[in-house]
Amino acid sequence: GENVEQHPSTLSVQEGDSAVIKCTYSDSASNYFPWYKQELGKRPQLIIDIRSNVGEKKDQRIAVTLNKTAKHFSLHITETQPEDSAVYFCAAKAVDYGQNFVFGPGTRLSVLP
Amino acid sequence: DSGVTQTPKHLITATGQRVTLRCSPRSGDLSVYWYQQSLDQGLQFLIQYYNGEERAKGNILERFSAQQFPDLHSELNLSSLELGDSALYFCASSPKLAVYNEQFFGPGTRLTVL
Numbered sequence: 001g002e003n004v005e006q007h008p009s010t011l012s013v014q015e016g017d018s019a020v021i022k023c024t025y026s027d028s029a030s031n032y033f034p035w036y037k038q039e040l041g042k043r044p045q046l047i048i049d050i051r052s053n054v055g056e057k058k059d060q061r062i063a064v065t066l067n068k069t070a071k072h073f074s075l076h077i078t079e080t081q082p083e084d085s086a087v088y089f090c091a092a093k094a095v096d097y098g099q100n101f102v103f104g105p106g107t108r109l110s111v112l113p
Numbered sequence: 114d115s116g117v118t119q120t121p122k123h124l125i126t127a128t129g130q131r132v133t134l135r136c137s138p139r140s141g142d143l144s145v146y147w148y149q150q151s152l153d154q155g156l157q158f159l160i161q162y163y164n165g166e167e168r169a170k171g172n173i174l175e176r177f178s179a180q181q182f183p184d185l186h187s188e189l190n191l192s193s194l195e196l197g198d199s200a201l202y203f204c205a206s207s208p209k210l211a212v213y214n215e216q217f218f219g220p221g222t223r224l225t226v227l
Contacts, residue, residue: 034215034216042220043115043203043218043219043220043221044156044203044218045115045218046215046216049215089155089156100146100158100161100169100171101146101158101216102158103155103156103157103158104155105154105155106154106155
């Protein structure tokens, strides 16, 4: 089955700096990769996703890149703000009705003012 | 607010007991997923239902069971509870089976087993 690894487990950056979180997956059949943000005590919320036929996707300060050959994808947050502080989860999914999302263990991002 | 509701918000019970967690998906969503999130851990997929039928199973213990009813709400039953079952349980829904559908998460039920 699919296995998703995520690094780093914790990340501290100064406000205004960039943050990068990396994930690797094992199942070459995976072709959908969402990223979720979870604030303390709250539900996970989708912030960006990418499909396997795309190498990069941007949404304002957030971008995701995908390298299918190497089986890894990354989340990039630029101009970080204190409200970006949260736990970020990557996930991988094979678009096959029998498959489901496999989540990485999460990265706790702290943006220091 | 994602439109997914979960009840109760908090549940405190004792070891050996049985509890039922309830989830109502977003209006029109046919697929319901259950996840377990232990303290400072990631999301562990438990089970998925689509339009009343079980579609996929993850790392769900035999003591746990779930079902989806004709009105599409779902219940997760946890029995013979152990201390290690204490966790946040999330339900998520999506419109159809898979493809590139986003999952919308409910607010979760925090279960504490004493």
